[in-house]
Amino acid sequence: MVLDSDKVKKIAHLARLGIKEEDIPGYAQDLNKILGLVENMSAIKTEAILPLAHPMEVAQRLRADVVTEVDQRVHFQKNAPAVEAGLYLVPKVIE
């Protein structure tokens, strides 16, 4: 078993996911099963092989550093849970 409950809690924290205490063992079990499957990768020696990030090995296209978007803040903020004066509201961060 690679992941115990404490590790799963740590991962959930890293991913900012609130997981109920009673669900932790179930996630641990499933994640361990998936990691067991992933373990099959160790059958192959890969040191000499270059990682492949893009199937055609195309580099990310760049564009000129100029403004291309118009301001649509009001339009986009219609989907926000809480806004005021054009700002997104969150609980107080600094006392």
Next chain:
Amino acid sequence: MHTQTLAQISAALHAKKISSEELTRDYLTRIKSFDGSINAYITVTEEEAIANAQRADKLFAKGEAGALTGVPIAHKDIFCTQGVRTSCASKMLDNFIAPYNATCVAKLADAGVVSLGKTNMDEFAMGSSNETSFYGAVKNPWALEAVPGGSSGGSAAVVAAGLAAAATGTDTGGSIRQPAALTGVTGLKPTYGRVSRYGMIAFASSLDQGGSLTRSAEDAAMMLQAMAGFDAKDSTSIDKPVPDYSAELNHSLQGLRIGLPKEYFSEGLAAEVEQCVQDAITHYRKLGAEVVEVSLPHTDLAIPVYYVIAPAECSANLSRFDGVRFGYRCKDPVDLEDLYKRSRGEGFGTEVKRRIMMGAYVLSAGYYDAYYLKAQRIRRLIRDDFLQAFKNVDVILGPTTPTPAFNLAEKQKDPITMYFSDIYTIAVNLAGLPAISVPVGFVGGRPVGMQLIGGLFEEARLLNVAHKFQMETDWHLQTPILKADQ
């Protein structure tokens, strides 16, 4: 009309045998009659559809209609549709009204299609059975106790059930082809970069690709014609001319070299499914194709590699759902961390959370090399297997799935058994290749699909090879018998 192909519907509209409004109303009535038990739509946009149909009819009156004008289709609910809820089948986006159109949606609208609504799917496209949807599972129109496959299960089901003439879908590890196979429709996953991903809610950015679910390869050619092409708004879009797909459908298959990967015809493949595929191979021999064995030696590593790369990319992509700018927010957060954690914990379903955690783990300090980098190295080997095979053959043929549709809840308890239903489709995404699933028969009343895989940007050839088969067979024209809801 609902059993007709897109091509036939288009011909009827152009011959003025039916108006787009009549046709659209007919589909909307069918949705009301039958979708209660199938659950393939999340949102039906009735008023908008009728208005767009009336607009299409005016184009017909003026003689300005194109091949897709006035044809009623549906969009997978992963594509942003301006002014219409775009939920990705998640509680997280249950209240999200897309502020803009995905490029695919805009291109199809420009081509004149009428959108009937948004189809159900696995939450954030993570699943192979459509059971992870916040809006409930989709049922297979051929057997309501069976799954339609996933993640584009709703799109597959609406086409199979005649609740739309065609539908858009997305495919990250088989999400177009697997549901197409399980519902008896034709599913095309184009080359990575062929169809813009702009406005398509991202799951795994190096694997995701938009495509179509249709009744036939001829219909898939019409859809791809409208959807394909370079888009400056998608940084991974490939700038390459789009061929005339419909014009390429009828080439002779004389001398075509078809490769059968021996790894796809081995343990795990149901004998009845294999028989359907073997019958299809016999048809291809009659059409003049030469059939040879090929090998894709790293096939068994595709699932392990995928379940490192896809969750890693998903954990990064889904970090945008923070309860601040859009989407679900938990009630009464005590501080910012509580807001993030509870909004995400309550907004995402189990499978999505499982994959985010898997991704966060393989990308975390100390594990990155052992998992993520290792997976990317093996990804190269998997890609190279295909490159090697395509030196000797024009297309690769095999089953799309190891079994026909399984029953609801049958594989839900164990994520691993669910993952294996994509065993023949996943490697194609890792290699970025185009592939199509075509109906080739039935086992116990449930459809079986055959997968054809092509070289990069070889969609025209795949459509040609699929179309010639469909000219000889009628598996793709079969329709399920539905019972109207009360």
